[in-house]
Amino acid sequence: MFTPHTEHDVEVMLKRIGVAKVGDLFEKIPEAYRYPKLNLPPQLTEMEALAELQEIAGSNGSTQDLLCFLGAGAYDHYIPAAVDNLLQRGEFYTAYTPYQPEISQGTLQAIFEYQSLLAQLTGMAICNASHYDGATAAAEAVIMAYGHFRQKRKKVLVSRAVNPQYRAVMRTYMQGSPELKITGDEPEVGIDAGMQAFIDLIDNDTALVMVQYPDFFGRVIDYKPVIDAVHAQGALVAVAVNPTALGVLTPPGEIGADIVFGEGQPLGIPLSYGGPYLGIYAINDELLRKLSGRLVGSTTDVEGNLAYVLTLTAREQHIRREKASSNICTNQGLMALASTIYLTLLGKHGLQQVANLCYQKAHYAAGELTKLPGYALQFGDTPFFHEFVVKTPGKVDHLLEDLRGYDILGGYDLGQDYPELEGCLMVAVTEKMSKNDIDTLIDAVGEVSHD
Amino acid sequence: MTEPTVYELTVPGRVGFKFPASDVPQVDLPAGFEREELPLPEMSELDAVRHFTRLSQLNYAIDLGFYPLGSCTMKYNPKINEVTSRLAGFGLTHPRQPEDTVQGNLYLMYTLQEWLKEIGGFAGVTLQPAAGAQGELAGSLIIRKYHVDRGDTQRTRMLIPDSAHGTNPATSAMIGFDVVALPSDERGNVDLEALKSLCDDRLAGLMLTNPNTLGLFDENVAEVVRIVHAAGGLVYGDGANMNALLGVFRPGDLGIDVLHYNLHKTFSTPHGGGGPGSGPVAVSEALLDYLPEPVVKIVEEGDDETPPLFGFYRPAKTIGRMKAFHGHFGMHVRAYTYIAMLQQEGLRDIAEKAVLNANYLMHRLKDTYTLPYKRTCMHEFVLEGVWKDVPEIHALDIAKRLMDYKFHPPTNYFPLNVHEALMIEPTETENLETLDSFADAMLKIAEEARTNPELLKNAPHNTPVRRADELKAAKDLVLCCYPMDELQSK
């Protein structure tokens, strides 16, 4: 099927090699272990495989059939048809890393445009060709800051309102550096929007302070006081962002962030049950030499024509080996391309429009939901973007289960990650939800709450 | 030829995509947070489509021709993968959906875990790592935690052969291990004497790529594993080259403790212009509890009437979470589709034809190019891209000249232990005519090196751009393009 060899081809080839049979090529493999019997099912044709996979996929409930008010790090946005159509060009998706610039200008220029668009969107000087996802980008920010101060500053402060998965991943990554303390997200420091308890922890042993914008709860917080306090101690600030929100909100680059990173999935990448997504990673230019991951730069060829190449490669693992600051090799090439096409199609007006729609619809939903008896916004009048936290009168898991009876994914049960938010539901609303959809949610919540 | 950037194509006022107008009452944005400038492109949908289509035409790709990039396994990526991974039930499921609404996803992940266990001979598999390098990180953290839990905190030494991928030492250093380079012997195997001399109670383990990056199966692999285990170390298998072993040999049977797969190499998920990859990690029985969370398992056995119930669990001594959510699920669907169409019979055929193709090409080229290790190769082989009689020609020149013949060059200057290396991996999906035309081009280039060396030194001649000034790129850094009005104001 995927091997084209005829019997005659095999004969010709074996003759040239000078062995009698294909098995002779494997004689260095210890004989006792050669050709194991594998306990695997019989092989399928393409028709059969498709039927099987359709059946498996069909047993899921997808956002095509369910109203999705789930967010918490991944968002159900509309993806223009042109995005996936262009991604499916074999010239893009069956190429590899553009190590040979002469025959990779398409990939290289697309990455260059990605770097440009994301630098503009985040308000930063430089953006790399991407990390795996928002969570690993968070870990790379920790590694970068720790290395920036040559391991002399031994504290990383991360807000409790940063996505719990990001915080988990950075701790996984830093296990081999036990002298580095990752702290600031303990329950006693809390999640108060004023952040004074958190700011008080910043000292001259702090390498990095990490916050999220909008934060994990969807809140839009003014980080200027945090950033000023961090810079007063000579430390670095990393801000996790939702790129859609930056269509209407001031980018962190404008208020002094040193690193801006985040989950790029909202920019034209399907939910796909959690991956592959896109790790946005942008920095100010002083951190360039500590930047990990690929970078594309423009130059000229021998005839003086504009050309794009991978540049500053001497930072990377394939050259620096054990001296490299990160082991990352791939980037999320195709996902970065998806977001480049998405941002180009939407452009200035489209991104503003989608961000605005998310904002308006979320506020309508919040307003309606809190009219129901027993429902109230957990964080009062703190501004939020397209996700908000409501205190519910009962148990959130029961509520969510009841809503599934109405084909609604009602949101995220925050008690799973935050014991102090037991009974709180987090609801995300994107442009895909019509007023009618939102009213359906409100009506359903109203009905099941009376039970 | 030059394609303008998206900013150069921008004409203020043009719109490429329009959302429906808001159907809810309008509220103001939060005061003090309103963004002033949003410097993004403005162009029509057709202009955008043409721009990206033209960019795609500046690329070389597997769908266009032979791509023998050693160590990257540039095999055909079946089109059906792109259909199955986009089925609404997969592509449109939210990662935070309740488990009972995504039993199909969990069944698929569980089954893929089981298949990867069986193919490699292991006790457990996590699908979470995002790429091979992240799989290495997960595997190395597992080894580290295993030693730490046993009180062996002094075991921080990781042995890495000189032919290894750069990610091996980079990963080890990242988690605080001391990297010790291990030399190869004259047959390209791990040097056993050197290995023995480095095995003491500081040994954490050995990272072994087998077949190695020379394309050679280590003739002493059983002995290597025995020596490392006897010294209390663990053996990490870099599965980058598993394509040579499918259905033929299971690393786990020989006692390899941890191994990562590259779904984008061995199991046909697309390389995507540099990613996304996917790097599941397989472990032996003793390391099961250390797997990164979450792993899929059967939480309730089924019977004739009802299917089993699948769910996530957190292994008891887990190293933690490697990334958000559950790994590159879209790649899991593609790999599942591919394996379902192959299974025992097809997998073995893959390995056999990959090895047959590589040996055939090697035999066609070995009298014209120096072959440093004269042995039967596995899925790839390494030549020296340099000749004594034309010292001005380098591997790079040969690589660039191949582009004029419409081939993607082999990997060059890797592995580091071969002078002017050209690393050639044809893969199993190429037919005899393609292999022959590539070999003919390589032989012709060897001739040209003598008769008209300038042809090589100035190659490529007919590509979208010619050799680029990498020094200028690194010194006069330009990493972004800016909107036109900003350019004009400068």
Added chain:
Amino acid sequence: MEYPKDLHYLKTDEWVKIEDGVATIGISDYAQDALSDVVYVEFEPDAGDKVEAGATLATIESVKAAAEVVFPVGGEVLELNTALADSPEKLNDAPYGDGWLAKVQLDGEPDLSGLMDAAAYEEYCKGR
């Protein structure tokens, strides 16, 4: 390829020149040639730091490679050639002149037993 006679060399291609208790350190002509065009130099210590022989002095990045440079002798770092930040090409143009990397105040008589003289280093390079 130049091998100035008044310098001492390390196997890892650093040179050191001792004058009035001060050691000037750089990389050899052979090393700059092997690295090709240098684009970036990053110093490890700061001026004023005490360093021992073998400690990392700098990392040098070229277009295709990265190399670590060590101190051939120990002492107090008097001066680092920070001009290389703006013009790293000096390392290629004048490895024994403007491309020097560091000056170190020696504690006493330095131990030069592990270093080669110009003739031995030249012989060593030709054998590579």
